[in-house]
Amino acid sequence: MLKTIPVLLAGLSLLLHGPSCCQGSRILVVPLDGSHWVNMAVILQELHSRGHSMVVLRSAKSWYIPEHSPYYTSLNVRMMEDEIDNSFYLKMLQQIMKHRQLPTFIRSFRQQFEITSMLSFGHGICARATASMLDDSTFIKKLKDAKFDLMLTDPGLPIGFVLGTYLHLPMVFNARWANTGDSHFTVAPSPVSYVPVTGTELHNEMDFLERTKNLMHYFYISIVIEEVFIMPVYSELLQRHFPPGADLRSMQHSADIWMMRVDFVFEFPRPTMPNMVYIGGFQCREAKPLPAELEAFMQSSGEHGVVVMSLGTLVSALPKEMTEAIAEAFSKLPQKVVWRYLGQRPSNLANNTLLLDWLPQNDLLGHPKTRAFVAHGGTNGLYEAIYHGVPVLGLPLLFDQFDNLIRLKGRGAARVVEASSLNKENFLEALRDMLENPSYRDNIQRLSQLHHDKPISSLDTAIFWIEYVIRNKGAAHLRSAGSILPWYSYHSIDVMVFLLTLGVAFLWVSIYVCRLLCHWRCRTKSKVE
Template sequence: MKTIVEELHARGHQVYVIRANHSWYIKETSPFYTAISIDSPSGLDEEFATKFVSNIMETHRQGLSIMTRFELEMEIVSEMQQTTCKMLEHIFENKDLMRSLRDAKYDVVLTDPFDPAGSIVSRYLSLPLVFNVRWTPHSEGHFHIAPSPLSYVPLSGISQMSDKMTFLERIMNIVFFAFGEFCMAKYVTPHYVGLIEKYLGPDVDYLSLFEAADLWLMRVDFVFEFPRPTMPNVIYMGGFQCKPSKPLPQHLEEFVQSSGEHGVIIMSLGSMVGDLPQDLAEEIAAAFAQLPQKVIWRYKGDRPPTLGNNTLLVDWMPQNDLLGHAKTKAFVAHGGTNGVQEAMYHGVPIVGLPLMFDQPDNLFKMEVRGAAKVIDIFTMNKDIFLQGIEEVLHEPSYRKNMQRLSRLHRDTPMKPLDSAIFWIEFVMRHKGAAHLRTQAYKMPWYSYHSLDVMLFLIPY
C-alpha cells in the first residue's frame, strides 16, 4: 500500500490513513499521509506475527496434512478477525471520529480486503471503494468477483495445481474449494454478522461488501497467473512496486564486487521471518559455505556455527536493488507475491522455500514456467538445499525462462503503477464505477446458476 500512497501524494492528493495506535508497520508520522490513529489493538502486531510464523513452521515440521495445516492457519485468521471487529466497534462508537470522517467528504476509500475493516467503514460512510487486492480472508480475490470454473481454474493458495488438471486433480480442486467455503463459514463470517447488522442494517450481507467494490486492483498479471475469466472492474497491476535498481550502499557494493566471476546469491524469507529453528539455519549456512558465490542473507537469529566466510548476515537488505545488480545469480525466497514479482521484473531465477498461505502456490506457478526450483524447507538438509541451488545456478534454462518472463512482464502499454493510479482517480472523478460492476452478487445462488430456470423447463 505504501507505494500507492506515495504516488498519490506525488500527484497532489491528500491521503489519510486510519491506523491502530500501536501499529508496528504503519507509522504515525509520514510526509506522504496524515494518520488518523485509533486507540485500539491492531489485528496484526509484531508479537502476533512472530508467534504466528513460529506456529506455522512447527505444524509443518510435525508433518500434518494440508487440510489440517490450512485449518490451523484459519484459526489464526479467526483470531485476527476478532481483533478487527473490536477495532471497528471502537471506530463506530467514537462519535467525534465518525463525525469528522463524514465531514471530511472523502472521495474514495482504498483498502486491502484481507482486513474487512475498510470495506465496512466504506459502506457505513457511503463512499466509493477501491481494493488493493490479492487475497480476502477467505480466498484469492478472483473467486469473489469473477466466474471461476473449477474444471480449469485451480484454487490458489492450497491446491498447487495448474490449469491443465487431470480428472483426479479436478476432484481435489472441488474438495479444496468446498473445504475453504466451510472454513470461511466457520472461522470468518460469524465474527461480522452481529456487527454488520448493528451498524449497517439487517439487509446487508457480509460477502456483498466485497462484491460491491467499485474497483479491484489485482496484484497479479497473466505472465504470472493462469488464464481465467475476469471482469471489467478488475484492473491488473502485478509488479506495480517494481522499479529499476539504485546503487548499493558502499559496504554492500564492495562485498558484491568481491564475488568476482562467481557472483552473488541473496536470501530473504520476508519481513515476518527473521530467524529459523537452529538446526535448519545450520543446514542452510553449511550449504552456503560450500558455494564459490558470495551470499547475502537477511537473518536476525543467532549466528549459525556452520556459517562460511562467504556469507554476510544482515538485518535488512535493499532487496530490489540487489535483485537488479548484474552480479546477482539467484534469489532464495519464501515466495511472497512482492518478492516473486521483483525477481521476475529483474530476471533473477528463484530457489523457493515456501512457508505458508499463498507462497507454495506462487512458487509453483514459477516452477511450472521453468523459472524456479522449489524445495520443501521442512524436510530438507544441507545436501538437498545445496543441490537445489547448484541446479538453478548451473542449468541455463532457469535464468533464460525468468528473463523471458521479465520481457513479457515489462512489455505493457502503461506501467502497472500508472494504471493503478489512473483507475483510482477515475473512481474519484466519477464518484464510483458502478457501470463496471456486475449485478450477479445481488442474485441468490440458485438464480446465478440458473437452477430455477432448469427446474421450470424440466417438465417441457
Template sequence: MIPGLSLLLLVVSVSILTGPSVHGGKILVFPVDGSHWVNMDLLIQSLHTRGHEVTVVRTATSWYVKESAEYYRSITVTLPEAISIEEEDFFVTLLANMLSIKKEGPSLSAFVNFYWEMLGKLSKIHQQASKLGVEIFENKTLMQSIRDTQFDMVLLDPGLPVGVLVAHELKLPTVFNARWVTSGEGHFVVAPSPTSYVPTSGHAVSDKMTFGQRVKNVFLYVLNMCIDKFIVCPHYDRLVDRYFGPNVNFYDLLQGADIWLMRVDFVFEFPRPTMPNIVYIGGFQCKPSKPLSPELEEFVQSSGEHGFILMSLGTLVKGLPIEITSEIAAAFAQIPQKVIWRHVGEPPNNLGNNTLLVKWMPQNDLLGHPKIKAFVAHGGTNGIYESIYHGVPIIGLPLLFDQFENVLRLETRGAAKVVDATKVTRQNFLETIQEVLHNPSYRNNMKRLSDLHRDKPMHPLETGLFWIEFVMRHGGASHLRTESYKMPWYAYFSLDVIGFLLAILLLLTATVVGSIRFMCSRLCRRRKPKQE
C-alpha cells in the same frame, strides 16, 4: 513567439483542458499491517505525489504503519487489545509451531492440532479487527470529523475488511488493493471460479489437475467457504447487524467494491475467468535498480566471473531452527559464488567466507545487478515479482500460506526449483543450487517471463493510479460491477430455471406417455370383439 514554442504551448493547453484529471482528491485508507503495508504504502506515496490528500486509519499498536509521515496524515484508534498480526513475531511464532508439528510426522492428530490452532488464531484476528469498527462508530466526534473532511473515496486492503463498513456508512465508493480477502484469494469472491481448473486457496497445484487433485480442490474450496462463513464473517456480521440492521449483508458489502486492484499478472498467475471491475497491477512495486552502496558493490565485484546469490526469507527466517539454517549455510560454503543473505536472529553454524549476513538489504537493487545469478526466496509475492521483473531464477523455500502456490507457479513455468524446508540437507540444497546455476533453462525461462511482464502499454503502478482517480472522477464505477452477488444462490446457479424446465419436461413426458397408453388401451378394446 517562437513557432515551436507556440505549438508546444497549444498541445499542453489542449491536454490540460481535455485530459482526465483529479485535483486534490481526498482518500481515506484502511491498510493491513505487515508485508501488505509495503504495497499500500507505495500507492499512498504515489497518490500524494499526484496532489491527493491521503488519510490512513491505523491502530495505536501498529508496527509498520507509522503515526506520522510526510505523505499522509493518520487517524490512530486505540483498541482494547492489539490485533495479532500487528505483533512483530506473530508469523515467526506461527512458523515455528508449524515446523514443530510437521516434525511429529504425518498423522491425523498433528493435522487436527495444527488446523485447530490456525482456526483459533484466524478467528481471534478478525474478532480483534472488528473492534476497530466498534471504536470508530462509537466515537461520534471521530465519525463527525471524518464526515466533515468530505472524502472522495475509500481505498482499503480487504484482508481485514472493516473499512468496507465505514465506506458503507459514509456512502463512499471503494477501491480494493487486494489479492487476499477473508475467504482466501480475491477472485473467488468477485469472479467465476470453476474448481475444475482454478486451484483454490491453499492448494499448490497447477491448472492442469488430475482427478484426485480436482476432488481435493473441491474439498478445499468448500472448506474455505465454511471457514469464512462460520469462523470469520460472524465477527463482521455482528457489526453490520448492530449498525445497519438486518437488511444489510456483510458479504454483499464486500462484493460490492467498485474496483478491485488485483496484485496479479497472468504472466505469473494461471489463466482464469475475470470481471470488468478487476484491474491487474501485479508487479506494480517493481522498478529499475539503483547503484549499490560502496561496501555492497565491493563485495559483489569480488565475486568475479562467478557472480553472487541473494537470499531472503524476510523476518520469517527467525522462525527457522538453527539446524536448518546451518545446513543451508554449509551448502553455500561449497560454491564459488558469493552470497548475500538477509538474516536476523541467531547466526547459523557452518558459515563460509563467501557468505555475508545482513539485517537489511536493497533487494530490488541487488536483483537488478548484472552479477546476480539466483535468488533464494520464501515465495512472497513482492520478491516473486521483483525476480520476474529482473529475470532472476528462484530457488524456492516456501514456509507459510500462499508461498507454496507462488513458487509452484514459477516451477511449472520452468523458472524456479523448490526445496522443502523441513527436509533441507546441505547435499540436496547444494544440488538444487547447482542445477539452477548451471542449467540455462531456468534463467532463459525467467527472462521470457520478464519480457512478457514488462511488455505493457502502461506500468502497473500507473494503471492502478488511473483507476483510483477514475473512481474519484466519476463517483464510483458501478457500471463495471455485476449485481449477481445480490441474487439468491439458487438463482445464481439457475437451479430454479433448471427445476422449472425439468418440471415442464416431466409434464410433457407424462402427457405423451399417458396419451400413448390411453390410445393403446382403446385400440386393444376395439380389437377384442373382432377376435371373439
C-alpha cells in the same frame, strides 16, 4: 498511419503523467500491515506526488506503517497488531511444517484448516476493532467531516470496506486476497475445472483426482470457512450498525475497482471482470546504487556472482537446525551470499556470507552480480525477481507461497525445496542446479521480457483507475449484476430445478396418458370380443 503512432503515445503519456482534474482529492486509506503495506506505500507516494492528500488508519503498535510520513497523515486506531505479534505467525509456521509431512492429497486440507483456525482468531480481533471505530461517534464524525472522496483499502481483512460502506464512500481495493482467498473467487467466474483454488498447490491442467481435490477445496472455502468461521464473527457488528440484510459479501461486491496485484505472465489465465484491473509488479523499479560497503561486497564476488536470500516480513527466524543447514550449504558455494537474517547467528557461518537485518531487496535483485534469489515465495519478492530476471530457489512457509512457487516452477524459472525436509545436501544440490543450469535464468528472463512488454506501467495503471473513480464518483457501471444474485440464481440452480420439474411432470403426464390409453384400448378390445 505509422507516423501517428508516436503522437498517440505522446498524448497518452501526457494524459497519464500530466495534471489530474481530481488533484487535491482526499483519500481515506485502510491498509494491512506487513508485506501488504510495502506495496500500498508505493501507491501512496505516487498519489501524493499528484497532489492528493491521504489519511492512513494504523495501529499505534504497527510493525511497518510509520506514524509520521511526508506522504500522509496518520490516525491511530485499534487494529490486529494491538493483540498479536510476529510470534503468532511463528506458531502457525511450526504447525504447517508438521502438516507438510502428510501425503500430498490430504496435507493441503489439514494445512488449510490450520490456517483457517488461526485466522479466525484474527477475524475476531478485526471485528472488535471495527466495532470500536463505529461505536466511537467522535471518531466517525471526524471522518465524515473530512469529506473524503475515496476509500482505498486492502480487502484481505474487512475493516476497510466495512468502514467504507458505513461512510458511503466510493471504494478501490488494492487486492490480491479477500476474506477467503484469491479475490478472483469473490468477484469473477471461477471454473474449478481449470482454475486452481488457493491452497491446493495445483496447476491449471488437472487430472480427475486433482479436479476432485480442487472442487472439495472450493466447497470447503466457500461453505465452511466463509459461513462457519468468518460471517458469524461479524453478524452482531452488522446488525448494530447497518440496515437489515447487510453482509460482508455484498460489501465486498460494492467496490468500484479491484486493482489486482497480478500479472498473467505469472498467474494462470482465467476469467476476469470489467472492474478488475491488473497491476502485478507495480512496486518494482529500476535498481538504485547500493550503499558503498554492500557494493564492495557484491564486487568482491568476481565472476561467480552473488546469491540473495530473504524470507519476507512475517517470519523473523527459522528453526536453528534449518539455519545451520542453510549456512553450511552456502559455505560450499563459490558465490558470495547476502542473507536477510534475524535471530541467533549460525555457528557455521562462512566468510562468503553476509548477514543483514534489512536489505534493499529490489536493488540487490537488479544488480548485475546477482545470480539467484532464495525466497519464501511471497508475491512482492517473486514479482521483483521476474522484473529483474533472477531465477528463484523457493522455500515456501505459509499462505499462498506454495501456490506462487508452483506457478513459477511450472514456467521453468524456479526450483522448490520443502522446509520440512530441508538439509544441507538437498538445499546445496538445488542451489548448484539453479546456478549451473542456464535454463532457469533463460526462462525467467523470458518472463521478464513479457512482463515489461506493456503500453502503460502497472503503477500508472493503478493511479489512473484510482483517479477515474474519484472523477466519476464511483464506477458502478463496471460492476456485474451477478454480484447481487443469490448463489442459486447465479448458478441457475433455480432454473435447472424448474426445468427438471417440468421434465419430470411431462414424463409423468405422458406415462399416465399412455396408461389410460392402454387401459381404454384393453377395455375396448374386451368388449369387442
